Amino acid sequence: MSTAVGVATDSTADLRPEVQERYGLAMVPLIVNWDGQTFRDKLDLTTRDFYTRLRASKTLPKTGAPSLAAFETAFREQLKGHAAVVSVNLASKLSGTYEVARKAAESVDPQRISVIDSGSVSVCLGWLAEMAATLANDGLEPAEIVSRLEEAKGRLRIFALVETLDFLQRGGRIGRAAALAGTLLSVKPILSIRDGEVAPVERVRTMNGALRRLVELVVASGPVERLGVVDADSARNADDVDQQLRAHYPDMTIDRGELGPVVGTHGGPGVVGVGLLLAR
Amino acid sequence: MTTPLARRDFDRARATGADLRLALQSASTWLTANAERVNALNVFPVPDGDTGTNMSLTLQVAVESLAKLGESPAVSQVARTAYEAAMLGARGNSGVILSQLLSGFSRALANESELTPSALARALTQGAEVAYGAVSRPVEGTILTVAREAGSAATAAAAAGRDLPGLLEQTLSAANDAVAETPNQLEVLRKAGVVDSGGEGYRVILEGAWMWSTGRSMEQAASAQSQQYSQALLHDVDTDETAFGFCTEFLLRDTDVTVDEVKSHMESLGDSVLAVGDPDLLRVHVHTERPGQALEFAVDHGTLVKVKVENMQLQHEAFAAQNAATQAGGGDGDQHAASSIGVIAVAAGDGLLKVFRSLGARVVQGGQTMNPSVQEILAAVNSSGYKELIILPNNSNIILTAQHVQELTPHMVTVVPTETAPQGIGALLAFNFQADMQTNVSAMARAAHAVHTVEVTRAVRDAEVDDIKVMAGDMLGIYDGRVVATSSNAAEALLHAFAQAPAEALEIATIYFGADATEADAQAVAGQLRQAHPAVEIQVVEGGQPHYPFVVSLE
Numbered sequence: 001m002s003t004a005v006g007v008a009t010d011s012t013a014d015l016r017p018e019v020q021e022r023y024g025l026a027m028v029p030l031i032v033n034w035d036g037q038t039f040r041d042k043l044d045l046t047t048r049d050f051y052t053r054l055r056a057s058k059t060l061p062k063t064g065a066p067s068l069a070a071f072e073t074a075f076r077e078q079l080k081g082h083a084a085v086v087s088v089n090l091a092s093k094l095s096g097t098y099e100v101a102r103k104a105a106e107s108v109d110p111q112r113i114s115v116i117d118s119g120s121v122s123v124c125l126g127w128l129a130e131m132a133a134t135l136a137n138d139g140l141e142p143a144e145i146v147s148r149l150e151e152a153k154g155r156l157r158i159f160a161l162v163e164t165l166d167f168l169q170r171g172g173r174i175g176r177a178a179a180l181a182g183t184l185l186s187v188k189p190i191l192s193i194r195d196g197e198v199a200p201v202e203r204v205r206t207m208n209g210a211l212r213r214l215v216e217l218v219v220a221s222g223p224v225e226r227l228g229v230v231d232a233d234s235a236r237n238a239d240d241v242d243q244q245l246r247a248h249y250p251d252m253t254i255d256r257g258e259l260g261p262v263v264g265t266h267g268g269p270g271v272v273g274v275g276l277l278l279a280r
Numbered sequence: 281m282t283t284p285l286a287r288r289d290f291d292r293a294r295a296t297g298a299d300l301r302l303a304l305q306s307a308s309t310w311l312t313a314n315a316e317r318v319n320a321l322n323v324f325p326v327p328d329g330d331t332g333t334n335m336s337l338t339l340q341v342a343v344e345s346l347a348k349l350g351e352s353p354a355v356s357q358v359a360r361t362a363y364e365a366a367m368l369g370a371r372g373n374s375g376v377i378l379s380q381l382l383s384g385f386s387r388a389l390a391n392e393s394e395l396t397p398s399a400l401a402r403a404l405t406q407g408a409e410v411a412y413g414a415v416s417r418p419v420e421g422t423i424l425t426v427a428r429e430a431g432s433a434a435t436a437a438a439a440a441g442r443d444l445p446g447l448l449e450q451t452l453s454a455a456n457d458a459v460a461e462t463p464n465q466l467e468v469l470r471k472a473g474v475v476d477s478g479g480e481g482y483r484v485i486l487e488g489a490w491m492w493s494t495g496r497s498m499e500q501a502a503s504a505q506s507q508q509y510s511q512a513l514l515h516d517v518d519t520d521e522t523a524f525g526f527c528t529e530f531l532l533r534d535t536d537v538t539v540d541e542v543k544s545h546m547e548s549l550g551d552s553v554l555a556v557g558d559p560d561l562l563r564v565h566v567h568t569e570r571p572g573q574a575l576e577f578a579v580d581h582g583t584l585v586k587v588k589v590e591n592m593q594l595q596h597e598a599f600a601a602q603n604a605a606t607q608a609g610g611g612d613g614d615q616h617a618a619s620s621i622g623v624i625a626v627a628a629g630d631g632l633l634k635v636f637r638s639l640g641a642r643v644v645q646g647g648q649t650m651n652p653s654v655q656e657i658l659a660a661v662n663s664s665g666y667k668e669l670i671i672l673p674n675n676s677n678i679i680l681t682a683q684h685v686q687e688l689t690p691h692m693v694t695v696v697p698t699e700t701a702p703q704g705i706g707a708l709l710a711f712n713f714q715a716d717m718q719t720n721v722s723a724m725a726r727a728a729h730a731v732h733t734v735e736v737t738r739a740v741r742d743a744e745v746d747d748i749k750v751m752a753g754d755m756l757g758i759y760d761g762r763v764v765a766t767s768s769n770a771a772e773a774l775l776h777a778f779a780q781a782p783a784e785a786l787e788i789a790t791i792y793f794g795a796d797a798t799e800a801d802a803q804a805v806a807g808q809l810r811q812a813h814p815a816v817e818i819q820v821v822e823g824g825q826p827h828y829p830f831v832v833s834l835e
Contacts, residue, residue: 179619179713184638185705185790185821192714200619200713203639205835206787206817 005136005145006082008074010066010097011041012090013125014230014257023133024081026074030090030097030262034061041262050261051233051269060170063262065096071104075113084142088116088128088149091196094173114146116153119196122263123228123255123275124156155225155278158193159201159217161210163234163270165189168198171266176200190214211237214274215244223279228255232264232271241272292443295395297353301346303489304362308343310488311481312336318484321477323468324763325743325750326827331477334372334651334677338379339485341369341653354393359386359403367684368655374478376654376680377411377423381482384410397447401438404451405431421465423478429458430486448490455483471744528571528589532562535582542581549574619713621720622666625704626652626674626682629825632701632792639708641672651678657685661693668692668717670724674704676761692717696724699733699761701792701825702833706731734759734777734832736770755829770797770829771805778809781834786816792823792831802830 008026009015020027029040032050034057039045041063054061071087078085087105092098098117105113118125128149135145165181168174174181175198180189187203188210201217204210218227227245231238238256245254259271267273290299311318311332318332345365346358353361363386366379384407392399408427412418433454437447462476463469469476528550535542542564550568562582566574571589578584625641627633628650636643644660646652661669669691673682676699686693694717698704710727712720735758739750746763750756757765757777765776778789789809793802802820809818823831 176713179640182638184635185709186819187709202712203709205709205790208787209835 003136004083004139005132005142006078006085007129007132007136008071008078008085008087008101009125009129010089010101011043011260012095012097012121012263013088013129014122014228014255014259015126015129016255019126019130019133023130023137025129025133026078026087028066028070028074028101030066030095031064032061032261032265033064035059039261042260045261047258047260047264050264054264054269055233060167061261061265063095063171063265065100068100068104068107071101072108075104075108079109079112083112085113086116086132086136086142086145086149087113088118088125088132090121090125091119091193092117093119093196094121094198112142114142116146116149117196118149118156119153120156120158120193120275122158122230122259122273123257124158124277126255126257127156127226127228127275127277128153152277154195155280156194157221157276157278158273159190159214159276160193160267160271160273161188161190161204161214161237162267163188164268167266167268173198173266190217207237211240211272212244214241214272215248218245218274218276219248221276221278224249224252224276225279226255226275226277227252228257228275230257230259230271230273230275232259232267233269234272237270237272241274245274292445293396295355295444297349297355297358297393297395298351300355300358300395301343301349301353303492304339304346304358305343306492307485307488308336308339310491311339311484314484318477318481320741321474321480323472323474323477323743324745325472325739325741325752326737326756326758331372331374331481334375335378335478335481335485337653338366338370338375342366342379342382355395355399356386356389356392359389362386368653368658368688370654370681370684372651372677373680374423374481375651376684377414377478378482378485379654379684380411380414381407381427384408395444397438397442397444400444400447401431401434404434407431419466421462421469421479422476423482425462425465426455426458426476426479426482430455430482445490445493448486448493452483452486452490455479455486459483468745473743526568526571526589528568528574528587529565530575530578530584530587532564532578532581533560533583535559535562537581542577545577546574549577619711620666621668621670621711621717622664623670623672623708623711624657624660624664625672625708626657626678627701627704629792629794629823631822631824633824635705635792635821635823636708639705640711641708646678651675651681654681654684654688657682658688661685661689661691664691666691669694670711670717670721671695672698672704672707672724674698674701694721696721696728698728700731700735701823701831702733702790703728703731705790705833706835730835732760732781732834734774734781734830734834735828736773736777736830737828739766771801771808774805774830774832775808775812778832778834783813783816786813786834788817788819788835789813790819790821790833790835792821792825792833794823794825794828794830796827797829805830 011027011029029043032039032041032045075085087101089098089101102115105115118128132145135148177191177198177200180200180203187205188207189203190201192199192201204213229238229242242254315332315336319330342362342365345361363382366382370376370379385403388403388406408431411427412424418424430451434447434451437450459475459479462479546566549570550566568574623641625636626644626646627636633643642660642664644652644657671682673679679697682695696707698707707724707728710723737756739752739754739756741752743750748763750766754766755770755773756763757773759777759780764780765773767773791802791806806818806820
């Protein structure tokens with residue numbers, strides 16, 4: 001079944017696999033460079049292999065936006081089966097990916113390709129991609145899909161507990177959350193991502209306390225439409241948060257995902273994140 | 281005259297402002313001479329928040345402020361000036377209450393040029409009333425009771441037609457009785473075998489004034505004046521000369537005028553002028569109501585390098601924003617630029633200072649034994665660069681001082697009444713960078729409440745507290761402010777006090793080792809605790825706090 005509008009995103013989106021299959025979304029991979037080797041995010045380097053290697057490695061990987069050609073190819077491919085394409089991508093404040101996608105759209109067919117800056121990442125980005133595909137399936141025009149996504153992205157929030165701020169700091173993505181760094185006590189920092197910006201939230205002394213606090217912060221955010229829990233090689237802690245959240249939201253399907261190599265490079269192992277789409 | 285404090289001849293029914301100044305000087309000198317004795321009356325036999333020191337430092341600041349008044353000031357002026365200085369110089373709970381006594385005293389004398397017995401009686405009575413009003417839950421058997429009894433006696437004496445020395449004698453006699461009665465009113469005093477320290481401090485003040493009125497020699501008192509206070513007083517040197525205006529400092533390069541010209545221009549704008557250096561690089565300091573004019577002059581005549589304008593104004597005036605903008609923020613506390621709310625913490629000990637700073641707080645030094653004055657906390661608030669601030673006093677004897685700051689600053693200040701450093705750290709950790717003031721204050725108060733504190737210190741004298749007999753030199757184990765154990769060694773006292781905590785609810789314990797303990801000592805105790813409580817995470821951090829070898833936070 002073909003719709004008039006095709007959807008593209010990038011590999012930092014965490015989508016349920018059935019969603020990607022059902023709608024045939026294009027997923028353009030970012031790049032991981034590590035010890036002279038180049039990997040395509042989630043394709044050449046699986047999430048499991050990545051964290052195993054990261055915990056043992058003395059060197060840190062570097063990440064990069066997809067090439068212009070990668071986006072151009074993906075857009076041309078989509079345009080073979082669809083009259084238009086909506087591409088929704090990783091926050092422009094966190095990566096150059098959105099810029100590359102925009103340039104690719106210019107060169108391929110600016111009239112038929114719309115590129116959206118999600119201001120987010122991971123499950124939240126995945127939800128926007130899914131929403132675009134669903135709306136396309138419902139027969140909405142590209143302009144209408146874009147305006148719905150623009151509205152929804154203002155309701156996205158991520159709270160994340162990181163084991164250490166080192167990875168964010170070294171990757172240059174720490175932003176105002178730098179305020180959480182440098183404490184003389186061992187603490188688990190909690191930060192937020194909203195409108196593409198990493199910001200400090202709180203510090204908690206113990207892991208258990210931090211997991212509880214993460215749940216409290218979600219609950220205190222107000223009514224939600226969707227929830228997703230993601231982790232970076234810390235499934236046990238994420239399961240704990242997932243379970244606590246289920247007690248608060250018994251009727252909701254809570255998405256569950258794993259942060260891939262690119263996002264994992266910046267958050268480091270041990271991250272537990274919760275994505276929220278606030279109710280309108 | 282053999283002593284500068286000797287009584288001049290004065291009208292026994294009608295004293296002047298200059299007489300009142302001498303009487304206050306005499307009271308202050310006498311209190312300072314007696315400060316150590318009053319300190320020894322603290323119920324808790326620990327080296328902590330000393331009443332005598334706090335009251336005498338507060339009164340000293342008040343008396344020093346009187347030097348700037350002329351030869352023959354009005355009584356109202358003397359009382360008012362003393363009160364204003366005491367208000368800013370107040371240290372500890374007893375210092376704040378003393379400043380409130382002076383507040384009522386000065387209000388009653390607001391229209392008096394001379395001091396008659398009936399005016400003095402009114403002033404003493406109103407002083408007691410204002411002090412009662414300043415305490416949220418007044419307790420009998422304290423300085424409040426002594427002040428009230430003194431006020432009643434003074435009123436009776438005035439009604440009976442006594443002259444000033446006679447009135448003071450009768451007042452002192454009532455204060456003597458009231459102080460002696462305090463152990464019968466407060467069980468903790470009786471058990472500790474002491475009279476109330478604040479009440480005794482006030483009695484000593486009355487005694488000093490009475491001694492002056494009768495011409496008794498103060499030589500003994502003057503010579504007994506303890507050297508140790510001079511250091512602490514340095515902090516307050518500024519307050520008497522500069523209670524109002526802006527402390528303005530700047531560096532000026534390549535000026536086209538002479539140092540003397542700069543100096544004389546600054547003198548036309550204000551006082552406390554300092555201009556040092558040469559035309560290549562000149563450092564200028566002036567206290568002025570018009571810092572803008574001082575800076576304008578600087579810009580016109582050279583290259584302005586560094587500017588610091590500090591607001592010393594007392595009243596709520598509309599310059600908070602400008603002040604905030606001009607403040608550089610200093611060496612600590614910059615982290616909270618990520619929030620619009622600043623946090624100020626009181627802390628003693630290098631390690632604890634660093635811990636608070638590393639968590640983003642600005643730190644006012646003080647705590648055990650040397651409580652910061654209202655002025656010191658106020659200065660930190662006014663120079664913070666934040667409109668909204670949370671203060672963590674981290675000591676029960678500093679809470680009132682911190683609350684007093686709220687009334688004196690245009691900044692929005694809330695005190696989260698933390699009583700120990702661990703509570704303060706717990707509160708600071710609960711700070712949410714994205715939440716508003718009200719949400720943060722309640723979350724921080726809740727967090728402070730959830731932290732338990734174990735403190736270990738050495739008893740300074742024999743006493744019975746919390747039903748435990750204590751010998752001078754014992755190490756005391758204190759759990760949430762209660763003495764629960766004594767031992768000959770600090771580690772053992774810690775372990776005993778730790779046993780009071782609900783171990784099953786604990787997740788983490790942090791041992792802050794003080795200046796009198798080593799990291800090895802702390803690690804040894806930590807090892808024992810880990811063995812006894814394998815589920816609890818035990819951490820050791822350098823606190824550097826004085827007098828307390830160990831302070832432990834239990835979360």
